[in-house]
Amino acid sequence: xxxxxxxxxxxxxxxxxxxxxxxxxxxxxxxxxxxxxxxxxxxxxxxxxxxxxxxxxxxxxxxxxxxxxxxxxxxxxxxxxxxxxxxxxxxxxxxxxxxxxxxxxxxxxxxxxxxxxxxxxxxxxxxxxxxxxxxxxxxxxxxxxxxxxxxxxxxxxxxxxxxxxxxxxxxxxxxxxxxxxxxxxxxxxxxxxxxxxxxxxxxxxxxxxxxxxxxxxxxxxxxxxxxxxxxxxxxxxxxxxxxxxxxxxxxxxxxxxxxxxxxxxxxxxxxxxxxxxxxxxxxxxxxxxxxxxxxxxxxxxxxxxxxxxxxxxxxxxxxxxxxxxxxxxxxxxxxxxxxxxxxxxxxxxxxxxxxxxxxxxxxxxxxxxxxxxxxxxxxxxxxxxxxxxxxxxxxxxxxxxxxxxxxxxxxxxxxxxxxxxxx
Numbered sequence: 401x402x403x404x405x406x407x408x409x410x411x412x413x414x415x416x417x418x419x420x421x422x423x424x425x426x427x428x429x430x431x432x433x434x435x436x437x438x439x440x441x442x443x444x445x446x447x448x449x450x451x452x453x454x455x456x457x458x459x460x461x462x463x464x465x466x467x468x469x470x471x472x473x474x475x476x477x478x479x480x481x482x483x484x485x486x487x488x489x490x491x492x493x494x495x496x497x498x499x500x501x502x503x504x505x506x507x508x509x510x511x512x513x514x515x516x517x518x519x520x521x522x523x524x525x526x527x528x529x530x531x532x533x534x535x536x537x538x539x540x541x542x543x544x545x546x547x548x549x550x551x552x553x554x555x556x557x558x559x560x561x562x563x564x565x566x567x568x569x570x571x572x573x574x575x576x577x578x579x580x581x582x583x584x585x586x587x588x589x590x591x592x593x594x595x596x597x598x599x600x601x602x603x604x605x606x607x608x609x610x611x612x613x614x615x616x617x618x619x620x621x622x623x624x625x626x627x628x629x630x631x632x633x634x635x636x637x638x639x640x641x642x643x644x645x646x647x648x649x650x651x652x653x654x655x656x657x658x659x660x661x662x663x664x665x666x667x668x669x670x671x672x673x674x675x676x677x678x679x680x681x682x683x684x685x686x687x688x689x690x691x692x693x694x695x696x697x698x699x700x701x702x703x704x705x706x707x708x709x710x711x712x713x714x715x716x717x718x719x720x721x722x723x724x725x726x727x728x729x730x731x732x733x734x735x736x737x738x739x740x741x742x743x744x745x746x747x748x749x750x751x752x753x754x755x756x757x758x759x760x761x762x763x764x765x766x767x768x769x770x771x772x773x774x775x776x777x778x779x780x781x782x783x784x785x786x787x788x789x790x791x792x793x794x795x796x797x798x799x800x801x802x803x804x805x806x807x808x809x810x811x812x813x814x815x816x817x818x819x820x821x822x823x
Contacts, residue, residue, distance in 0.1 A: 405539070407498040407600035408466050408489055411454035412512050415488040423477060425450035426653065427529070433476045434533040440472060442466045445540035449505070449526040451519065452567070452595075452680035452699055453512050458502055460539055466491045498556070499543065499731070503724045507554055512699075513567050515560050515713040518594060520551050542734060544722075550727040555725065557594045560716040566701070568598035570612045571676055572606055574697060575647055578674050588645035589613045589630075590638065590658070592620050595678050596651035604628040611644070614638055643667050647674045652683040661687040669693040736797035743806045744790055750814070751782050 410423055425433060430448050437446050437457070445460040457469050470489060476480025492498045501510075507522045508515040527544045530536040538542075555561050579585035587608060589600055592615040603611050614633040615621040625632040633641045642648060642664075652658040659675065667673070675696045677684040689696040724800055755778050763771050789809065796805045809817055 403460065404462050405495045405498040405543075406459050406464065406466070407456060407458045407492040407501050408469055409454060409456045409492065409501065410485075410489050411456070411510070411543045412700070413510075414490060415485075417680070417682070417698060418451070419485060419488050420455070422479065423453070423455050423473065423482075424680050425455060425476070428563060429476055430526075431533060432530060433473065434535050435776060436472050436476060437469065438533065438535050441468060444537045445530075446535035447502075447526055447530045447540060447544075449523060451522050452678070454505070454510075456505070458498060458540075460537070464491075464493050466493070478801075495504055496728075496732075499660075499728055500724070502543070503547060503550065503728060507720055507724065508560070509717065509720065513570050514710065515563060516657075518566055518567065518598065521594070523547070539735065539738070543731060546727055546731045550723060551734075552774040553723050553727075554720050558716040558719045560720050561713075567678065568595050569602050571599055571649060571678060572602045574676060574701075575608075575674075576606075582646055584610045585646045586644055587647045587649065588633070588641045589612045589649045589651075590614060591650055591652035591679070591683070592617075592624050593651050593653055596649070596741075597624050599649055599651070599678070600624050600628045600630060604630065612641055614641060645673070646671075647676065648682040649676045650676065650683045653679065654683065655681060656686040659684040659685055659688060661685055661691065663690050664691055664694060672673075712748075734798070738798055740806065743809055744793060747789060747809060748786060751786060755779070755782055 410419065411422065415423075425448065430450055434446060434448055437443070437459070441459065441461065442463065443459040443461040443465065445458075447458040449456045449458070455473075457473075459465065459469070466489070466770060470486060474480070479485075492501055504510050506520060508517070508519050512520050523544075525645040527540075527648075528537065530540065575585070575587065585608070587603065587610060589603070589611065590597055592600070592613060596613075596615075600611070600613055612631045613621055613625055613628075614635050614637075615624075616635050618635075620637075621632050624630070648659075650659060653706075659677075664675075669691065671692050671693060673696065675684045675688060677696060677698045680699060684696050684698070686696075688694055759775065759778065762774070766774060793805055793809075
């Protein structure tokens with residue numbers, strides 16, 4: 401039986417931000433969803449990936465479970481009518497399409513900012529959650545390690561990861577545009593998760609001097625402040641920080657907006673104040689933009705910037721795709737050989753049983769030295785006998801004709817009654 405890898409994807413390509421943030425999963429929800437899927441669908445491998453730009457489920461099963469998975473996602477998120485969002489999902493039920501999609505997502509080819517370096521780490525985290533929740537079988541383990549190796553090749557052999565053309569870097573370019581006429585813009589970074597921390601590093605690299613950072617967790621704020629040589633603002637003093645700042649970058653992780661219209665109105669904005677919201681779900685209430693002098697940019701407004709780094713990445717895409725093709729071919733060869741490995745082991749066991757039975761008939765008549773010699777000779781003969789069927793099986797795999805040969809060998813050697821495990 402061939403592997404039947406499938407995928408369900410909700411991403412920025414078809415779903416607007418308000419839909420994506422409604423369906424996005426945090427770590428707790430993700431782990432809960434994995435356990436729910438494990439209990440409700442018959443699948444040997446399940447991976448759940450949820451980022452600001454996509455929520456995806458990958459699974460290995462003979463049956464199309466996409467409808468059930470989307471409904472279970474609705475239950476996990478407390479959405480009663482998730483069926484109304486079906487059209488925003490892309491369903492990939494062809495094995496090769498799903499494998500290719502996961503490769504391209506993991507490399508950053510499908511990212512909103514092409515080549516985004518954060519996605520490879522997010523995929524690793526998703527894989528760790530799958531492993532922790534026992535939803536990763538031999539197929540998924542091999543696939544993920546092939547993807548990690550492919551990612552290493554992309555880094556070493558192409559310019560696809562050169563420069564800093566990530567979502568956080570795109571935010572820095574937006575700040576440059578917004579504050580072009582401000583001598584030393586005052587910037588406040590609120591929330592220091594992965595993207596927030598990355599923004600701080602890019603702010604430092606780009607030479608911004610007047611930057612303050614704040615976070616509910618003091619230890620995290622201190623760590624980033626020390627690393628990036630930035631001023632730390634106590635979280636309880638955030639209102640004063642907001643009043644002083646020209647630009648507020650928010651990557652606060654929570655289900656409801658942190659910056660409400662009521663809160664921002666109380667700041668009495670006298671000149672322009674820019675909010676750049678990098679959170680999904682959004683951390684800046686949409687109505688905030690109705691306040692005079694306040695402009696809000698969310699993650700969908702941060703578009704690819706025409707930087708040299710980004711152009712190099714775009715130019716490297718054909719090479720990246722070629723590396724993916726090579727990796728998927730190697731992986732598919734291994735995947736197909738998984739089908740015949742039980743038959744190969746049963747055949748080896750069948751021949752080993754015959755060898756042991758025949759040895760038992762004669763070994764009593766031999767001394768120790770002779771018995772060892774006969775043992776070595778018969779082992780060598782067995783290896784030579786089995787070599788050709790094994791090669792033929794592997795070749796049949798690549799041609800997609802393995803099942804016929806498996807049936808013939810099963811009949812010839814009565815392999816159904818042989819154990820798969822080696823003696």
